[in-house]
Amino acid sequence: MSLKEVLIDELRDLYSAENQLVKSLPKSAKAISNPAMKASVKEHLEQTKGQVLRLREVFSHLGKKPTGQHCNGMEGCIKEVTEALEEDSEGALKDAGILGAALRVEHYEIAGYTAAIAIAKALKEKEIVALLTETLNEEKTAAKNVLSGAPAILKDALSQEDEEDDEDEEEEKKDPEEQESEKKSEDDEQEAAPEIEAASPAKKRKSRK
Ligand SMILES: [Fe+2]
Ligand SMILES: [Fe+2]
Secondary structure: OOHHHHHHHHHHHHHHHHHHHHHHHHHHHHHOOOHHHHHHHHHHHHHHHHHHHHHHHHHHHHOOOOOOOOOHHHHHHHHHHHHHHHOOOOHHHHHHHHHHHHHHHHHHHHHHHHHHHHHHHHOOOHHHHHHHHHHHHHHHHHHHHHHHHHHHHHHHHHHHHHHOOOOOHHHOOOOHHHHHHHHHHHHHHHHHHHHHHHHOHHHHHHHHO
C-alpha cells in the first residue's frame, strides 16, 4: 500500500462521513429549540453540502472515485446524536443533551481532516491541502459555534428544570436497547478494571514499598 492510497482511504472515509451528515443534520435542526443553535446547524448543513462537493473536487484531482468506504465512526457519532434527539425531554434540556453529541461530530471531522491534510502535505499535494484546509476551518468554526451557544442553552435548561417535575431516573423503565447499552457499559468497566486497579494510586504506593 502506498501513502497515496492511505490518503485516498482517509478521504473516502470523510466523504462517507459528510454524506451521512447531509442526511442527519436536518433531523437535528428540526429537533433543536434554541434559535441560535438551530440557525447554526442549518448553516452548517449548507456548508456540509459544499464540503461533499469539495471532496469530489479532491477526488477528481486524484483521478479516483470518492465512494468505496463507509465511515463507521461517523455512523457511531450520529447514533449518539439520534439518542440525544430521542431523549424524553424538551426545549433547552433536549438541546443540552444534543450539545455533547454535536461537539463529538465536529471534533471527529476535525481529527479526520487534520490527518488527511498532514498526509497530503507529506505527498506535496498542495491543491488538495488547500481544499481540505478550507473544510477544516469550517469544522473548527462549527465546533466553536456549538460551544459559544452552550451557556445560554444551559442557563435555560437550569430554569426549565425548576419548572418540571423531577422524575426518578431509577424508576424509569428501560427499553431493550437501553438495557443492552447499560450491560455493555458495565462490561467496559469490568474489562478495564485490572488495568485501572493496577494504575490506582493506592496500588502504586503498595508496589513501591
Ligand atoms: Fe463536515
Ligand atoms: Fe461539520
